Amino acid sequence: MKRHVILGGTRGMGRSLARKLVARGDWVALLGRDGGELEKSAADLRARGTPGVRVATAVCDLERPETFRPALEASEQALEGLDTVIVTAALFATQDQLEADPALAQRVLSVDFANTVLFCEEARKKLLLRGGGTLCVFSSVAGDRGRKPVVLYGAAKAGLSAYLEGLDHRFKSQGLTTVCVKPGFVKTQMTEGLPVPPFAGDPDEVADTVIEGLDAGTPVVYAPPIWRVVMGAIKAMPRFVMRRVNF
Amino acid sequence: MRVNERIGGWGRQFQPGHEVLTEDLEHAPRVLFRGLGRSYGDSSLPPPGNPVAVNTTRANRIIDFDESTGVLRAEAGLSLRDINLTYLHRGWFLPVTPGTQYVTLGGAVAADVHGKNHHVDGCFGQHVTRLKMRVADGRVLECGPDLERELFLATVAGMGLTGQILEVEFPLRRIPTPWIWQETERVPDIDAYVEKLTEAAHHWPMTMGWIDCLSRGKHMGRGIVMKGRWAQAHEAPDSFPGELPQPRLPFEFPEFLLSPLTVKAFNFAYYWKHLPQKREGLTSPWTFFYPLDVARDWNLMYGRRGFTQYQCVLPREAGPAAARRFLEVLTARGGASFLCVIKDCGPESAAFLSFPKRGISIALDIPVRDDTQALIDALNEQVLKEGGRIYLAKDAYTRPEHFRAMEPRLERFQDVRLRWDPNLVFRSAQSVRLFGDPA
Numbered sequence: 259m260k261r262h263v264i265l266g267g268t269r270g271m272g273r274s275l276a277r278k279l280v281a282r283g284d285w286v287a288l289l290g291r292d293g294g295e296l297e298k299s300a301a302d303l304r305a306r307g308t309p310g311v312r313v314a315t316a317v318c319d320l321e322r323p324e325t326f327r328p329a330l331e332a333s334e335q336a337l338e339g340l341d342t343v344i345v346t347a348a349l350f351a352t353q354d355q356l357e358a359d360p361a362l363a364q365r366v367l368s369v370d371f372a373n374t375v376l377f378c379e380e381a382r383k384k385l386l387l388r389g390g391g392t393l394c395v396f397s398s399v400a401g402d403r404g405r406k407p408v409v410l411y412g413a414a415k416a417g418l419s420a421y422l423e424g425l426d427h428r429f430k431s432q433g434l435t436t437v438c439v440k441p442g443f444v445k446t447q448m449t450e451g452l453p454v455p456p457f458a459g460d461p462d463e464v465a466d467t468v469i470e471g472l473d474a475g476t477p478v479v480y481a482p483p484i485w486r487v488v489m490g491a492i493k494a495m496p497r498f499v500m501r502r503v504n505f
Numbered sequence: 506m507r508v509n510e511r512i513g514g515w516g517r518q519f520q521p522g523h524e525v526l527t528e529d530l531e532h533a534p535r536v537l538f539r540g541l542g543r544s545y546g547d548s549s550l551p552p553p554g555n556p557v558a559v560n561t562t563r564a565n566r567i568i569d570f571d572e573s574t575g576v577l578r579a580e581a582g583l584s585l586r587d588i589n590l591t592y593l594h595r596g597w598f599l600p601v602t603p604g605t606q607y608v609t610l611g612g613a614v615a616a617d618v619h620g621k622n623h624h625v626d627g628c629f630g631q632h633v634t635r636l637k638m639r640v641a642d643g644r645v646l647e648c649g650p651d652l653e654r655e656l657f658l659a660t661v662a663g664m665g666l667t668g669q670i671l672e673v674e675f676p677l678r679r680i681p682t683p684w685i686w687q688e689t690e691r692v693p694d695i696d697a698y699v700e701k702l703t704e705a706a707h708h709w710p711m712t713m714g715w716i717d718c719l720s721r722g723k724h725m726g727r728g729i730v731m732k733g734r735w736a737q738a739h740e741a742p743d744s745f746p747g748e749l750p751q752p753r754l755p756f757e758f759p760e761f762l763l764s765p766l767t768v769k770a771f772n773f774a775y776y777w778k779h780l781p782q783k784r785e786g787l788t789s790p791w792t793f794f795y796p797l798d799v800a801r802d803w804n805l806m807y808g809r810r811g812f813t814q815y816q817c818v819l820p821r822e823a824g825p826a827a828a829r830r831f832l833e834v835l836t837a838r839g840g841a842s843f844l845c846v847i848k849d850c851g852p853e854s855a856a857f858l859s860f861p862k863r864g865i866s867i868a869l870d871i872p873v874r875d876d877t878q879a880l881i882d883a884l885n886e887q888v889l890k891e892g893g894r895i896y897l898a899k900d901a902y903t904r905p906e907h908f909r910a911m912e913p914r915l916e917r918f919q920d921v922r923l924r925w926d927p928n929l930v931f932r933s934a935q936s937v938r939l940f941g942d943p944a
C-alpha cells in the first residue's frame with residue numbers, strides 16, 4: 259500500500275489516476291482549490307476503493323503558494339505518511355487567448371511554471387525529509403519544442419520539464435525519484451473545444467501508462483506512449499519546416 | 506458550428522454537428538445530453554438547426570453507495586461497465602442491463618433499457634428511485650416514482666427530451682456468485698422457438714435467443730434459446746470471472762465483405778456450432794450479458810454506409826404466429842442480418858414511452874443499402890397490423906405517420922414534455938423527424 263497526494267485529482271487525468279490507485283488499495287489525499295469538488299471526488303473514491311481505503315482532502319490552490327505547505331502537511335498527517343506527490347493540475351489557454359489577454363498569460367505562466375515549481379519544491383523537501391519518495395508531475399509534450407499553437411503554454415511547460423530533469427539529476431542519489439509525465443492530446447474538459455488531432459488519448463488509458471511509470475520510476479513518461487515517437491519526429495524537423503507547418 | 510465535424514449514432518450514419526465534453530453537467534449548455542452514443546439511430550443526435558450535444562461521459566462520479574441496501578447514486582455519465590468493474594467482485598450487479606455495458610446511466614434511463622430479465626424485472630427505469638434533473642428553465646430538481654411523478658414517467662424512456670438528467674439513483678442487486686449458470690438449446694423453427702422461449706420464462710429469470718432470419722420454408726426462424734440464472738455458491742468456482750479482452754476493429758470494412766453469402770454462411774455456422782441439441786454449464790457474466798462487447802468498434806463492420814437496427818415488439822394478443830408472419834415479410838425481402846435477437850417481454854411499464862410490452866421482441870441489424878427505407882416501411886406496416894411498436898433507441902428510418910399510429914401514448918408524453926419545456930429547448934434529430942419538433 260502506497261500513500262499518494264494528488265494535486266488536481268478531482269478532474270480529468272488526475273481523477274482517473276486517483277481511481278486506479280484506490281482500486282488497488284492505495285491511500286490518496288486529494289488537493290484542489292474547490293472544497294465542494296474535493297468532497298465529491300473523495301466520496302467517489304471511497305465508494306470505489308477497497309474496504310478500509312483512506313481518502314483525505316485538503317484545499318490547495320496553485321495560484322496561492324501560501325496554501326502549499328499546509329496542504330501537504332495536512333495530507334501527510336491524514337495518510338500517516340507519504341510516498342508519492344503527484345501534480346496533474348495546470349491552467350490551459352489557447353495561444354490566441356493568451357496573446358489577446360496579458361493578464362491571462364501571466365496567470366498561466368505563473369501557475370504552470372513558477373507556482374508548480376514552488377509546489378514541487380515543498381513536496382521535494384517533504385519527501386527528502388522522509389528519506390525519499392516519488393514526485394510525479396504532469397508537464398506536456400507542448401514543452402518539447404517551441405511550436406506555433408503553444409508558444410506561451412509550451413514555454414511554461416518546457417521550463418517545468420527542465421526543472422524536473424534537474425531535480426532528477428540532483429536528488430536521485432538521495433532517494434527522490436522524479437517522474438515527468440508528458441501527455442499528448444488527451445480528451446478531457448481541459449482540451450474541450452480544440453480540434454482533436456490523431457493519436458488523441460483517453461484519461462483512463464493515460465492513467466494506466468502513468469501508473470506503470472510511477473511504479474517503475476521512469477524519468478520521462480509519454481502518454482499515450484505513441485507521443486514519444488510523434489514528438490521525436492517533431493523535434494527532428496528543421497526550423498524552416500517548423501516555420502511553415504501549423505502544429 | 507465548427508467545420509468538418511460530424512456526429513453519428515452507433516449505426517454510423519453521420520450528420521454535421523459536434524459534442525461538448527464537460528465534467529460539470531449542471532452548468533453545461535442547455536442542449537440535448539448524450540452519453541456513450543450506443544443508440545443506433547438519431548436519438549442521441551442534436552437537431553440540425555442547433556447541431557450541438559453535450560457529452561456526459563466525463564461526469565462519472567459515484568456520489569454514494571450504501572453497502573447495506575445496495576442503493577447507488579451517481580452522476581449521469583457513469584457507465585454500466587464502470588459499475589460492473591467496481592461492484593461485481595463485491596457481490597453486486599445491475600438490476601437490469603442491456604446487451605452492451607458501454608451505456609451511461611443517463612442513457613439507460615432515457616432509453617429505458619431492458620435486458621434478458623425483462624419478463625421478471627421489467628426495464629431499467631422501473632428500478633430508478635430518484636433522478637436529479639435540470640429542466641428547460643434552468644431549475645435543478647429531483648423526481649422519482651413518488652415525486653414529480655409525471656415528469657419522472659416522461660423522463661424515463663423520454664430520450665432526453667424532458668430535460669437533462671444529472672444524477673441517477675437506483676439499487677444494485679445482491680448476487681450469490683459472480684458466475685452464470687446457462688442452458689442453451691437448438692430449436693428447428695420459429696414456432697418451436699416461440700414456444701420454448703415462452704415456456705422458459707416460467708422457470709428462468711433470464712432468457713433470450715438468436716434466430717437465423719435468412720432461412721425460409723421449414724427452417725424459418727430456427728435458432729438457439731438461451732436461459733440463465735446466477736450460479737449458487739456450491740456450483741461456482743472461487744475464482745472471479747475477469748473481463749474478456751475486447752479486440753478493436755481496425756478499420757471500416759469494405760461493403761462486399763457483407764454479401765448475402767457471407768451473412769448466410771455466418772448464420773449457418775452460428776446455428777450448427779451448437780451441435781448438441783442442448784448444452785448447460787457455467788459461463789462468465791461478461792459473455793452472458795454482453796455479446797455486443799466481444800469487439801470494440803464492431804459497428805465498423807458494416808462499412809461506409811453504416812447500418813440501422815430494427816427492433817419491434819409484437820404483442821401477445823397477436824398470437825404466437827405473429828413472429829412467423831413477421832419473419833415471412835422479412836425473409837421475402839431477403840433482409841440480411843447477422844444476429845437476429847428475439848426475446849419475450851413482460852408487462853409494459855408506466856413510463857409514457859417505454860418500449861417493451863407483453864409479447865415478443867425482435868431485433869435485427871440491417872446494413873444500409875438503397876432499399877433500406879422500403880424494407881423498414883414494410884416491416885413497420887407489418888408491426889402496425891399486429892398492434893406492435895418500435896424501439897426509439899434503435900430507430901433511424903421510421904416515418905412519422907407510422908410512429909404516430911404505433912404510439913397512442915405520444916400525446917400524453919408531449920403534454921408533460923411541453924409543460925416542462927414549452928419552447929422545446931431540448932430536441933433531437935429524432936424528435937424533429939418523428940415528433941414534429943421544429944428543426
